[in-house]
Amino acid sequence: MPELSVIVHGPNTQDRLTGLLASLAAHPHPDVEVIVAAVGPWAQETARAYAPEMLVLPLPDGTDDAAARSAGAARASGRWLHFVHAKDGLPAGAPRTVAERVAQLPDEVDVLLFDHVRSTWETAGLPSSDGPRLARAGRAAHPLDDIARSALRITPLLGNRALRTPFWHAHEPHLTTPDEPYAAYATLLLADHVAALNQVAYEHHELRPESLPPVTPEQHHALVDRYEALLTLATGAAGRAVPAVPAVPAVAPGHASRATHAVLYDVMIRDCLRTFARTPMPGPVAREFFRRAAEAAVRQRPPGYRRPAGPEGIRRGLLEENAYTGYRAFQAANRSRRAAKSALGARARQVSAALGDHHYRRSLSRPVNPNLAVFAAYWNRGVACNPAAIAAKLSELAPQIHPVWVVTPDNAPLLPPHTDHVLPGTRRYREVLATAKYLVNNVNFPNAVVKRPDAIHLQTHHGTPLKRMGVDQMDFPAAAKGLDFQALLSRIDRWDYSVSANSHSTRMWERAYPSRFVSLDHGYPRNDVYYTATAADIRTIRDRLGIPPAHRAILYAPTHRDYEAGWTPRLDLATLAEQLGKDTVLLVRGHYFYGGSPSPLTALRRTGRVIDVSAYEPVEDLALAADALITDYSSIMFDYANLDRPIVVHADDWETYRSTRGVYFDLMAEPPGQVARTQQELTEILTTSAWHDEAATKARTAFRHRFCEYDDGRAAERVVRRVFLGESEDALPPVTPLEERTPAPSPREAV
Incomplete structure (x- = not known):
């Protein structure tokens, strides 16, 4: 039984299916099966090129997305399901990432949420706004009530979540509606526990509106019906009529509490007001949409609900009163006020810039100061x-x-x-x-x-x-x-x-x-300091950081991802610290506090086994203090290699990083040491001799020859003599050959 069934469904919209299937075929994984619920002749012809590696289910032209998803799920043998629309995409390696994460989840988890990037007809790889919310959720499993404020604001797509297969079958009537946002919200409301993964594992392609059929009045009004159905589902109020969302049963067996109901109500109001303000609608359609939203706002209002203060509270009050004309007047007044404020600010900036520019231009007429x-x-x-x-x-x-x-x-x-x-x-x-x-x-x-x-x-x-x-x-x-x-x-x-x-x-x-x-x-x-620092310098730095003399210190310094909105460790640092033992200290250069929530590392920090060095400067001190470096794609690896100490690369999302950020060479083929693709592999490397064995040393030596070519401890001198003193290249101190250099002593040598 594979861990994950990827169910690709839908017609070959704008020939996007071709690239999606090619990407899946190029990165197979033994724990991932691919099922293509191909709608129509074009999709079937495209999918057959990848059989038998992928199971192809031919479906008649016109089969809607919900029916295609159901057909694919019926043939799936994986423990988890990931529904991928044929118009969308998967970053390279994404199915592997999801499969490895769901394999770690306890049985009570029904839904795994993950991040995605957005693409439009004119650009690709835009980060979503979901990263910080996923970061706040952390890696633990939660009942929805505990993370409702974050989870219910995750973009409502089926593609940015994986569902446990028995959970899907148990609630299939609620999840097979053609209204995908309804189904996405329903997965959360019906789940026992929810987990999060703050990594990009989906690409949502937004089709050009002009390529789609015009939106009908009924489709505009369906937004209100969707939220009323969801709020009914959230309360679990058997017998209450559910508004006309296709294929949604009338009885709602939701798990959510009143608190979750209140969060979902807030999401509904925000979405309705945003849609009303930003979506062009004919006058009668807009008026009817507003009326329906007003009735829903009153009918679904939670007990004890209080409107927010300020303009948002005024907007909600006008909505609840169905004051269409008053709301439009309020919008117009706000637009005028913003325009006036913007014009005033622009004028002030122009005056300030003109004055500053005038002074700068006058200063340019003065002689250049050769000693400045x-x-x-x-x-x-x-x-x-x-x-x-x-x-x-x-x-x-x-x-x-x-x-x-x-x-x-x-x-x-x-x-x-x-x-x-x-x-x-x-x-x-x-x-x-x-x-x-x-x-x-x-x-x-x-x-x-x-x-x-x-x-x-x-x-x-x-x-x-x-x-x-x-x-x-x-x-x-x-x-x-x-x-x-x-x-x-x-x-x-x-x-x-x-x-x-x-x-x-x-x-x-x-x-x-x-x-x-x-x-x-x-x-x-x-x-230069990597060749000039002394044993006393290293002892002083480690003492300043609170590292016991005999302990192994490992610096964990990951890089930024352009496709993620926030930063959170891609490692379970608490577990890693436990597995590395009491004689190892982790120096963590990154921020793992989000939204004021308590850190799971607090106890470990008190013991000195995890030290937050995110704000510590200079970073060169941290490198000198560390016996080894864990990084992913950060340029710190090139600098740290000068010390000729072990480097371990944790590359859990290399394919995604390479395809979205672009790289100059294949780090997996030419690493500076051992490479771990999972936390388990990383732990095995660091708890055995693999982190500093012969293979790691050989890789590091080749890496140093390539990337530490000119670093020998006298770089600053050469730059100053060449640029500031005007000396010729021939007069500069020559670069010492790598074999003749002596890096700063290791912490063990310094002790």
Whole structure:
């Protein structure tokens, strides 16, 4: 019996089925079966190309989605079901991810919710808004009442949830309605327990409205009927008439409490008001929709319900009173007020910008100061990364050059004592940007900054690229997120120098940032410390972090996913810490607190076995303190490799990451050490000798030769001498061959 049956259903809409089935065929999994409920000749012809690997059920043209789902479920042998519409998609590896998660769930769980990305006719891979809600739910199983505020606001799709097969069959009459949002909500209301997975495992394709039949008045009004039926289902009120949602029984055996009913009522009101405000409807249709929504608002209002304060409360009051004309007047007044406020704000910004621009332009007429350097890092977060290492070496080799840091007001109090700095937008900020000889950043200065002919712009970057960067993001809209590529190219054209840690980076920077800058193949200055730190330095750092001398410290530092709205550990850290034993400390660089909920790691943190280092700077200290690194696709692996210590890659969603973010090479084929695709595999690696065995060492050695090419402890010196002192390449300290370098001592050696 497979863990998961993926049921693809529906007609071959706009030929989307072809790509979906090709993706499934390219990534088979022994615990996943695929059933294609193919509606109509086109879908059947497409699906037959993948038989017998997939079971094909030919269905007559015109079979609705509910009947197609039922036909597929009737033939499924998996313990869990995942319904995938033929127009939608699955990220590579998604069925494996879902199958592995459901295999871990206790029997009382009926529904697993997971994240999805959205695609339209003009763009792909847009993150949903569900990530933070799924993160708040965590990994535990919950009765719906415990997580109703999050779960009932998850996008109502059948594709972003898996259902336990016996649960589906027990409630099939409620779940086979053609109204998919009703069925999606009903899965939650009828479930015994619900679990969440904060990972993308579905792609919902929104068809271009102009390609669909016009929406009828009855379809507009059905929104109200849907919620009334759901609220009846939520209360479990046998005998109450259920409004006309097709194929929904009149008796409602729901599990939900009054609290869940209140949350669903709130969802109904919000959805009705949003639909009324944003959906074009003819006047009579809009008036009738409003009337029906008003009656439902009064009829379904929970006992003791209180409207929210402010404009939202006014809207709800007008709805309950069926005050159609008053509501339209309120809408018009709000639009006028917003327009006036926007115009006033725009005018104020224009005046402020004009004054600031005038001062900046006047400053540009002043001579360039040859002894002034402006530094910034990570969008003005403070003294960090390569710019910080360069500034430190500059004070040693060229103390006559004065550094000024650009820092946001929030970060200014965190600066080291006596750091000269300016706040963005201030008078002095404009003056130093206009007159400095040197401008150093690991990202980019604002678009408005002018490149003076006798000024030097030094781009240091802040990592070795695994993921696509710059103009290479054009094919990955989830990563680009509306990036203005023309403005990006204008910023790149200001660069005089680009720092590189290895020849791979040099090639990728030249490809991703096509311009005339000079590549400085000198190494990353921030990595110098990995060769200059002493045993005493490492003991001091570990003592500061509270790591006992004899304990193994493992740094867990995952990267950001562009296709997820929030961040939560992809590992069950509490379980991992327990399995690694009392002599191992996890340094966790990431945020696992959401919505004020208690952390499951509190007890472990008190024992010192899990240390939250999310806000700790600099990250280089954490690397020096750690005996090993766990990461996924973060560029920290390239820097950490300089220490020649074990690295374990946890790549549970590699296929999804690669297809949505884009990568420059196959990390699975060329990893820096052992690779784990599941938490169980990771635990086995870390609790045996595999994390530092011969195979891991061999992989790390090859990785270091490729990506630690120029890092030898003197990168900052080479950059300062070349850029600030004007020395020739031939006069710079040569890069020490990798075999002759001595990294900082390991924690065990330091003890």
